[in-house]
Amino acid sequence: MEAATVAAPVAPVRQHPSIWTQAPELARRSIMRTLRQPAAVIPATTFPLILLAINAVGLESATALPGFPTDSYVTFALAFAFIQAGVFAVIGTGQNLAEDNRDGFFNRLQLTPIHPAALVAGQLAGTLALGLFQAATYLAVGLIAGAHIAAGFGGVLVMVALSIAISLAFGSVGLAVGMRVDAPEKVQSIFPLIFVFLFLSSMSLPRNLIQTDWFREIATYNPVSYMVEGLRSLLITGWDGEALALGFGCALGILAIGLIFASLGLKERMVRT
């Protein structure tokens, strides 16, 4: 073939894709992917409710302890359902990403002019959608079961906001993990570890009622305690600025750390030239 003269490479006529075009479509995919997998949504939503029911029945007598902040264990324990949902956010988000790695979908994305931030935001959108659905479910079930929300309707909105922040925080941890593995099973293997981390908090008892020193010490340093207590304050105390600030602060702190590690993982993973 003869090719004496050479034309300069001509780029295809397309507008440069912006993060604002890419992120909504990736978010749409993430949300649809989440909602079209009932096998992932239903256990993630019902398991915390089952635990709530068991605790409410089995630990109701704990309300008789001197200093226990409420006479309704359902009201006390409801906050923890939101945190447990966060555990499923870690697993779900991480597994989705690991599946993308394993199945080559990540390579498909890499072959497009994808903006890394759009990828992260898009992946978290599904987590956010699931978190919203779970928050609405837990609130509805809690209210039906007799839970009381001391902060009223405004408190409900703040609870939803805090629970979404918690879901995103845990979701970002899932992203950071999923970015580094290529098998969903590997993400699942961290489930017990996270669960232990959750239980070593003020989940079952207020910190001032925990008698074992080392347990109380760990619970005091465990950010999960403050996220639980932030939610719990709206249910039991009403408006407690300090508890809410700590709750949001811990959630946003974990989100920031998770996003930093997810971004580093993404940088390592996106080895394209």
Place this chain on the structure above:
Amino acid sequence: MASSSNGTRIEANGIEVNGLVREFKGGVRAVDGIDLEVRPGEIYGFLGPNGAGKSTTVHMLTTLLPPTAGSARVAGYDVVKDGAAVRDAIGAALQEAALDPNLTARDHMRLQGALHGMSKADRTRRGDELIERVGLSDAAERKVGGYSGGMKRRLDLALALLHGPRVLFLDEPTTGLDIQSRTALWDEVAHLSRDDGMTVFLTTQYLEEADQLADHLGIIDHGKIVAEGTPEALKGEVGRPTVEVVPTDHAERDRAVELLRPFGELVPGTPQGAAVRLDDGSEELANIIRAFDQADVKVANLELHEASLNDVFLTKTGRSLEGAQREAAEEGETGEQPALEGAPA
């Protein structure tokens, strides 16, 4: 713009590779200094057994894997320095038809189009066009998880074409497909090259696929290119075709032998027939038929046996492609295969 080794210049939609190397952990050289040139608008077949280095090469040429050494230009752009420009100019359907089982074909088109910066209207129009072109219109709103292997491959191809690439990479596009799906995909690939002028770089482990589709062929084994050329030239290098003629009247076998003698070297055939290895290739076939016609020797059967690409592989590597596949599978079982692609050294 790059110049090729033989003095011609690579146009904007060709591929030029010089001394490309990819080394993985443990020093395994999956690709070991390959040179190749793909001319604009041609289908380049990259044939080799599993683990030969085909996919690693594709990953480097599509910018998904940085080379350890050497250079490559795709569509006029350097794969290391101009990664974004390369990605903009190419489409790729990699070995795994990487699709989201929870999305429909239209969802995939919409997402892929948005990532490439296409307008909403263009995404819909071009997406629908391509879905129709690959015969998935009826399944466009079905979740991909329910698609057959062939349907997934066709959608994968359509997605690779969505943004109008000039160079298309297909990494083993028909592996695992039934013959019907395979043939349909071959037709589409041939159409892309011959009618749309697209450059196609196609890896395969199927001899028939390489033979049927490729204008030029590179045979890779253990990370090195062991043969390169047109399928005809490669087969011509290792053996000329033979023709065997069986006369209707078996008593005329000796006459058949004499009629064939001028066309080349006589070789053993069936007891009733005569066979000759052609000096001037299969172009002589018409002259042979004419000679038998003029001599009034009726022919019951005439067969042309071409040298196959397997003969080429055998000659160049000392083993058949099938044997190489078996060997690669055994290496895989015993853990002797190279480190996973994507794991840098």
